[in-house]
Amino acid sequence: MTTIYDQISSNKRETIVIMFAFVIVVTLLAFFFGEVFVGEGAGYPIMIFAVLFSSVSSVSSYYFSDKIALKIAGAKKVSRETLPSVYGVLDNLCIGAGLKKIPDLYLIDDTATNAFATGRDPDHAVVAVTKGLVEKLNKREIEAVLAHELSHVKNYDIRLMTIVVVLVGSISMMANIFLRGGFRRNDRGKDIGGMIVLVGVVLLILSPIIAQLIKLAVSRNREYLADASAALLTRDPEGLALALEKISADTEALEVANEATAHMYISNPLRKGKNSSKFANLFETHPPVLERIKRLRSM
Amino acid sequence: MYETIFLVSLPILVIGFVWVTYNGLVTLRMRVKEAWSDIDVQLKKRYDLLPDLIETVRKATKVDEDILTKVTELRTKAMEDASKGLDPKARGQIESQISNAISGLRVQVEAYPELKSHTELNNLMDKVTEIEEKIAYSRRFYNGNVMSYNTKIKVFPNVLIANTLGFNEEIFFEAEESEKADIKVKF
Numbered sequence: 001m002t003t004i005y006d007q008i009s010s011n012k013r014e015t016i017v018i019m020f021a022f023v024i025v026v027t028l029l030a031f032f033f034g035e036v037f038v039g040e041g042a043g044y045p046i047m048i049f050a051v052l053f054s055s056v057s058s059v060s061s062y063y064f065s066d067k068i069a070l071k072i073a074g075a076k077k078v079s080r081e082t083l084p085s086v087y088g089v090l091d092n093l094c095i096g097a098g099l100k101k102i103p104d105l106y107l108i109d110d111t112a113t114n115a116f117a118t119g120r121d122p123d124h125a126v127v128a129v130t131k132g133l134v135e136k137l138n139k140r141e142i143e144a145v146l147a148h149e150l151s152h153v154k155n156y157d158i159r160l161m162t163i164v165v166v167l168v169g170s171i172s173m174m175a176n177i178f179l180r181g182g183f184r185r186n187d188r189g190k191d192i193g194g195m196i197v198l199v200g201v202v203l204l205i206l207s208p209i210i211a212q213l214i215k216l217a218v219s220r221n222r223e224y225l226a227d228a229s230a231a232l233l234t235r236d237p238e239g240l241a242l243a244l245e246k247i248s249a250d251t252e253a254l255e256v257a258n259e260a261t262a263h264m265y266i267s268n269p270l271r272k273g274k275n276s277s278k279f280a281n282l283f284e285t286h287p288p289v290l291e292r293i294k295r296l297r298s299m
Numbered sequence: 300m301y302e303t304i305f306l307v308s309l310p311i312l313v314i315g316f317v318w319v320t321y322n323g324l325v326t327l328r329m330r331v332k333e334a335w336s337d338i339d340v341q342l343k344k345r346y347d348l349l350p351d352l353i354e355t356v357r358k359a360t361k362v363d364e365d366i367l368t369k370v371t372e373l374r375t376k377a378m379e380d381a382s383k384g385l386d387p388k389a390r391g392q393i394e395s396q397i398s399n400a401i402s403g404l405r406v407q408v409e410a411y412p413e414l415k416s417h418t419e420l421n422n423l424m425d426k427v428t429e430i431e432e433k434i435a436y437s438r439r440f441y442n443g444n445v446m447s448y449n450t451k452i453k454v455f456p457n458v459l460i461a462n463t464l465g466f467n468e469e470i471f472f473e474a475e476e477s478e479k480a481d482i483k484v485k486f
Contacts, residue, residue: 088429091433092433092436093436095337095341095436095437095440096440097440098444235439
């Protein structure tokens, strides 16, 4: 059985693994890029540059990824005066969870119902909710959602999930750029066709790794555990079940969410057939809501 | 040779074990005390609010004077207990009596429809509700800490150290059933 304490240490460990994996993947990618597109022998200097670049970005993402994630979501900090009721609920939950510092509350200006938490540790945590969530959910349901998010804060899920956003996001971005660069070269060059195949193979190998990293970070148990801790905190599993029902019944997609950030939200913000891609469907980041509700009701 | 290694390492291991366990227990006990002082803060806030509430109710309408006196008396008694530093069990009893008295008062006040628009009274009632929610949450945190501490001192081999060095069981801060029900209904 996984306890919260196991979860905290495994989250801290996985964060470090992901940061190293990022450096290795970027380095390899840079090496192949140099050898194939710049010329034989160019791989090594580029690789050294890549090691430096990826190490710096890995370490800085540890400190700044929360701000990037909030920026991507277009979340703005709200004052206590603007949303006194939500802050009040947050205060209570922090007392119950024993969190000494009350996380800042951020608002996403979107009518979809969703929420996420970010930050590198409980002292630097942020909880972001959509305007739709505040408007459509009642106090009991908001309390349940915030309790779920605070469980992610307390378990150090936020550190891992947020770093994944930035690192995995930048790997897919780089892969995209290299792929396009390769095609452009292909128009001019003649005998690098075989090399393109090579890069294609590398990218093929990379994609499952990227996907694996995401899955690692968003393993379904993490959501179940956060649901269970939230129920323990509020003593009201039914409240969270009702909130999840309401959130999943709302078919509106959250426009600011994308594949890189989807796993952070309490419920998958990408709705099928709208702004979701094959990639997102293939590696479902959230356990089925019905199963979560069922588990909450059986508590 | 081996005997020497054994004889030297054994006391080191034992001392190391006692050291680590002792520090762990002290930390847990500190957390319990800290959580208790969190409850204390919320309870004090409620004591501060009650005279205002009683005065406002008295000015606004003619409710049963008995219940007002009862709240006042309970408050005085609870504050005495607090300054005497009574244990959580004794404090819990009187505090849940206060909670019950307040919800009784609330019912009485709600019987007067003209008070619905009384801003001052409504504000005070909201504040009381808010503080009671905070009391409930800090109680959960406190009881959770007591639970992990009490378990820790009872399992083997910690129990040997806990007994020898005088780590005693901490007491839960309990709410009576009626109060629990109240919290549930309020949502």
